Amino acid sequence: MAETPEDATIPAGPSRGIIIGEALRRFMLRPEATALAAVVVLFVIFTILSPDLFPERLTYISIMNVAAELGIMSIGVTLLMIGGHFDLSVGAVLGLTSYVAVVLMRDFGMSPIVAASAAVVAGAILGGVNGVLVVRFRIHSFVVTLGTMLIWRGVLIALTGGFPLTVETPAAFKTIMAGPVLNGFRMSMIWFFVIGIIVTFLLARTKFGNWVQACGQNPQAARNLGVPVDRVTIILFMIASALAAVSGVIQVARFASVDALRGEGMELQAVAVTVIGGTLLSGGYGSVIGTILGAITFGMIQVGLVLAGAPGHFFRTLTGLIVVLAVILNTDVARRLARSRPLAGFRRSSAAADAAIVGIKEETDPTAEEEPTRDGVTRLGEPQG
């Protein structure tokens, strides 16, 4: 499914113009195209608006800071959305698991590593509850997670009494989770990229990833072919909430505290990031790389507007605009392009490869390859009898 860039540089034949055209066509077919365009365009705009402040290392660090904490959670939401489901509870899960981490360290004296692991496991369990409810009772995930969002948030408010809880954490914990490492860039960014790479691999290059996409597109067909759709769904909810917990642990390391409203609103930001990243709301199709770019877009808007001296409410408006624009681009344009044909010189036939495998010499008809028709692609079997 994935087109590698090498495909666009097959030697000999098409002119340079066509090569560039084809490369562009293929790039536009990628779900990440919109998000990458958003990153580039916003970078240019903010650089023009505040040429002294924006293109600076400190700015990039702040952007990546915002992007990483939101992005790790969004990666889980993306995977889940590709699998055909929503999770509105991830913000509340982030809050509740942060509370778990803080309390385990503060009141039970556990080491930060154990407490952080426990928080992630707690997240997976909370996600498992969502998954089981969705699968067992066949209720739309939107409704189930709306419910659990309110429940987890209510529990968190009750537990904290509405007051922030602070905790003393060892410096090493902060360094490992969120400390500055590379030229001032924080560890959270490293985690963000590492998780992004792992989940991209999971989605594109594993059996499980194929199942996730199939579940999001046509769960009944997947089930007919023996894909354990319910199990995949539950695992996806667990991953989404566990990654929300990872975001939570990073915030705990950074703030050394938790409060009743921690993570509130992030569930919708995660959906926005996912959508900007080219994942279809209807499920079945999307990209984790796109989500990473989407999170960076989000960080750029947040930091860039401050540097440009814009009023705070601009943030929501601009984010909203970009989300709407991204959805239009991703669904409408992508749909048209998906049906487009490769430019001349790049249409390839699998006939030669077929022949190689089956060991027969195929009679190829070059004109037929040039203009394949929608239904004119099968070669009938040899006449029988």
Next chain:
Amino acid sequence: MTDKPVASHPAHSLPVGSRSDHLDLAPRSIPPIPPGAVPVMEAINISKGFGATTALVDVSLKAYAGRILALLGDNGAGKSTLIKIISGVFPPDRGELRFRGQPVRFASPAQARGRGIATVFQDLAVCELLSVTRNVVLGREPQKGIGPLKWFDLKRADEMARSALHRLGVRWERGLEERGVNISGGERQSLAIARAMFFGSSLLILDEPTSALAVRQAGRVLEHIARARDEGQAVILITHNFRHALSVADDLTILAQGRVVGNFRRDETDLEALTELVASVA
């Protein structure tokens, strides 16, 4: 669609444009069922009701390897109920299923699948945004890896998809990375049949594979079904199109109002007789 002369496609034996309702399948003399042959699937006196409605009454059928059994009948005749019982979606109220002579009870579609019973439902054949390759190997993805770390073997998957399509006589002119949205209805059915055959099905059940297709595409799919039969598959073809049934089937079982009203070999009957029979019961 091009208007090149048909002669430039020697491989395409179907006439284009002319005799639009004619399915030009090579005639096949029907071999008799060898004495002592055990059906791959036999349904014996199956009855099934849903609440007050009776869907099936004492229905029996036999599907043999290397033969196509067409299951004919109008909407509501009980065809779907019968194939759902055979493919394990729900159990019969009374009666017995025998798989290769052994009585079986399927508690789930997964159990039926485990016996090599592959059911291709009309609208549920293909995931629209997955590539041809990924669609073919879905649920049976080849993997490679080191120890417990395993990943999807894309290259092997492409080879599997290619040989699956080849075995059915389908030549995929476009790349195997083509997505499901760009595949026509007929191609979807053929792809699903290729997939089922490749993964070793012993009984292929096709639910109305041609009903939503244009004549030419339907012809291709029927060719592919015939090819599956020639490869030794037992095939149950559910259709309400007598013409399609008569063009490929070896045996015909006609259902009406939940009962079997006729069992024929194809050469014992014709379109007129079938139409009359069904009209007389309805």
